[in-house]
Amino acid sequence: MTAAGATPDLPADLTRASAADLAAGIAGGTVSAVEVAQAHLDRIAAVDPGDRGVHAFLHVSGDLALEQAAAVDAARAAGRTAASPLAGVPLALKDIVVQQGAPATAGSRILEGWMPPYDATVTTRLLEAGVVILGKTNLDEFAMGSSTENSAYGPSRNPWDLDRIPGGSGGGSAAALAAFEAPLAIGTDTGGSIRQPAAVTGTVGAKPTYGGVSRYGVIALASSLDQVGPCARTVLDTALLHEVIAGHDPRDSTSIPEPVPSVVDAVHRGRADGVAGMRIGVVRELGGEGYQPGVLDSFRAAVAALEAAGAEIVEVSCPHFRYGLAAYYLILPSECSSNLARFDAMRYGLRVEPAAGQPVSAETVMSATRGAGFGAEVKRRIILGTYALSAGYYDAYYGSAQKVRTLIKGDFDQAFGAAGGGAGCDVLVSPASPVTAFRLGEKVDDPLAMYLNDLATIPGSLAGIPAMSVPSGLAADTGLPVGLQIMAPALGEAAMYRVASAFETLYVAEHGSTVPLSVPELVVNP
Amino acid sequence: MTDPSSTAAPALTRDDVAHLAHLARLELTDTELDLYLDQLTVILDSVAAVTEVAAADIVPTTHAVPLTNVSRADVLRPGLSRDAALAGAPAAEDGQFRVPQILGEEQ
Numbered sequence: 001m002t003a004a005g006a007t008p009d010l011p012a013d014l015t016r017a018s019a020a021d022l023a024a025g026i027a028g029g030t031v032s033a034v035e036v037a038q039a040h041l042d043r044i045a046a047v048d049p050g051d052r053g054v055h056a057f058l059h060v061s062g063d064l065a066l067e068q069a070a071a072v073d074a075a076r077a078a079g080r081t082a083a084s085p086l087a088g089v090p091l092a093l094k095d096i097v098v099q100q101g102a103p104a105t106a107g108s109r110i111l112e113g114w115m116p117p118y119d120a121t122v123t124t125r126l127l128e129a130g131v132v133i134l135g136k137t138n139l140d141e142f143a144m145g146s147s148t149e150n151s152a153y154g155p156s157r158n159p160w161d162l163d164r165i166p167g168g169s170g171g172g173s174a175a176a177l178a179a180f181e182a183p184l185a186i187g188t189d190t191g192g193s194i195r196q197p198a199a200v201t202g203t204v205g206a207k208p209t210y211g212g213v214s215r216y217g218v219i220a221l222a223s224s225l226d227q228v229g230p231c232a233r234t235v236l237d238t239a240l241l242h243e244v245i246a247g248h249d250p251r252d253s254t255s256i257p258e259p260v261p262s263v264v265d266a267v268h269r270g271r272a273d274g275v276a277g278m279r280i281g282v283v284r285e286l287g288g289e290g291y292q293p294g295v296l297d298s299f300r301a302a303v304a305a306l307e308a309a310g311a312e313i314v315e316v317s318c319p320h321f322r323y324g325l326a327a328y329y330l331i332l333p334s335e336c337s338s339n340l341a342r343f344d345a346m347r348y349g350l351r352v353e354p355a356a357g358q359p360v361s362a363e364t365v366m367s368a369t370r371g372a373g374f375g376a377e378v379k380r381r382i383i384l385g386t387y388a389l390s391a392g393y394y395d396a397y398y399g400s401a402q403k404v405r406t407l408i409k410g411d412f413d414q415a416f417g418a419a420g421g422g423a424g425c426d427v428l429v430s431p432a433s434p435v436t437a438f439r440l441g442e443k444v445d446d447p448l449a450m451y452l453n454d455l456a457t458i459p460g461s462l463a464g465i466p467a468m469s470v471p472s473g474l475a476a477d478t479g480l481p482v483g484l485q486i487m488a489p490a491l492g493e494a495a496m497y498r499v500a501s502a503f504e505t506l507y508v509a510e511h512g513s514t515v516p517l518s519v520p521e522l523v524v525n526p
Numbered sequence: 527m528t529d530p531s532s533t534a535a536p537a538l539t540r541d542d543v544a545h546l547a548h549l550a551r552l553e554l555t556d557t558e559l560d561l562y563l564d565q566l567t568v569i570l571d572s573v574a575a576v577t578e579v580a581a582a583d584i585v586p587t588t589h590a591v592p593l594t595n596v597s598r599a600d601v602l603r604p605g606l607s608r609d610a611a612l613a614g615a616p617a618a619e620d621g622q623f624r625v626p627q628i629l630g631e632e633q
Binding site: 380 | 561568
């Protein structure tokens with residue numbers, strides 16, 4: 001790692017460099033943005049050929065990316081200062097965030113071939129920062145899933161073992177990072193879709209405070225939960241990307257009109273000062289039954305390392321977390337059944353005529369189109385949500401779920417607050433995913449088993465707090481990556497990043513490199 | 527649909543699933559109806575746990591972060607052009623979305 005301003009020694013294979021080092025190399029003239037973009041496009045072609053290999057990308061925007069990179073090089077040649085600390089660095093964009101000039105599918109047949117007519121605010125901010133967008137990454141359809149197996153375009157595969165899932169819904173973005181196809185990626189997290197893929201691919205992913213990043217131009221799943229966030233292979237890169245995309249946007253009414261927390265400073269502080277004097281809570285309910293032994297061992301080792309580094313570790317109890325999954329799988333289907341009503345076959349996307357003999361009306365066309373255009377998980381959740389919102393069941397299901405949300409928020413308030421017998425924790429920690437990457441097909445026929453992958457991430461989503469996953473190492477029982485989840489109070493991103501950075505520093509000191517750099521060499525058969 | 531007042535979690539029937547799919551304008555095959563009936567029954571059994579702790583005096587949370595309604599200044603600003611708005615439509619004609627018949631013959 002290099003000091004600010006110094007030109008780093010970049011590895012011969014540029015795809016293995018961090019975003020921070022690539023940006024410094026480009027700003028210092030060691031390498032051009034076009035060379036960096038081309039190296040990543042070559043890597044994508046090698047490991048992601050069509051739908052074989054990793055299959056992280058649904059669409060690669062080679063020409064657009066090289067144009068954006070050339071513009072960064074031209075600006076530098078003209079003597080202009082870099083547009084941001086990430087100018088010229090390539091990024092993989094989850095295909096639920098719209099970008100003009102690239103098709104947007106949200107992983108669904110119903111949007112196949114749709115070209116969005118505008119840019120998301122996140123896209124605009126990335127382009128203004130000089131970030132080079134390589135393409136759109138695979139996801140579970142409309143971000144509903146934990147494995148990318150619900151993508152209409154086939155699953156992505158985990159670079160640690162191509163027979164295993166890369167997590168979901170943002171498995172494409174996480175796989176792209178772990179396979180060195182991009183050093184940066186954008187994810188969205190509704191119940192864990194940034195953190196669980198990060199955990200099972202050994203990468204870093206952060207869900208900011210609800211409202212921290214604009215959702216204008218992000219295809220909606222569950223509006224009271226959806227949040228956009230940064231993903232990368234190092235904590236510093238994640239923080240740099242966080243600062244590029246976060247901040248108030250008048251086009252998103254849920255966007256928080258507050259300054260963005262200084263997360264890059266927090267990362268430097270974590271490196272310099274570690275966690276000495278911080279109070280870290282271990283959530284009793286996020287462990288035990290349902291958690292793989294190798295995951296729990298890695299988690300306990302991480303907590304011991306933080307304690308040895310001077311953090312005060314306390315156990316906290318959040319008794320209502322056990323109802324989190326149930327509440328989530330009522331709130332999410334309810335909101336998504338409403339949000340997905342916009343796919344009516346009239347204004348964009350697929351249109352399918354009803355079967356011969358049926359009358360052709362707006363209603364029958366809409367019904368036939370949605371029947372043909374939506375996949376199984378989306379249909380399940382639309383029906384479940386329609387049920388939970390229907391007269392007579394609303395109070396028992398949706399209403400009760402919203403009350404559970406209040407109780408879970410109360411548990412967090414107790415854990416973070418110091419008053420009234422609160423535990424006064426700076427952050428809370430848990431495993432980010434209860435298991436390491438499972439095999440493709442293993443859980444695809446059992447929706448409830450699939451939902452359990454979100455066990456540890458859902459409470460933070462329901463409470464709207466920031467939470468991230470940073471690799472804690474490899475599980476002894478499977479040899480696959482494990483994620484450490486760090487949760488902080490609303491707008492408390494600085495404490496979260498400080499702990500993540502301190503932990504990453506401790507891990508490198510002990511193991512010699514970060515987890516992503518220890519991934520086995522990827523072999524893709526032609 | 528089954529009478530909601532009879533039990534806390536009435537069993538879902540195949541007709542219920544068909545009715546819900548109709549409300550959601552979602553055409554399902556017979557195979558899908560059978561599959562979703564089984565799966566939704568299992569899921570509903572599981573999520574019904576929320577009723578155990580949802581006491582009457584608990585205030586529901588709709589959004590995790592307090593929100594106030596936001597309005598912008600009433601100033602003209604460019605929107606999508608007509609061509610851009612129509613570019614993704616399944617069918618367009620004379621600068622408008624072309625849609626199937628909406629009202630019945632007798633209306």
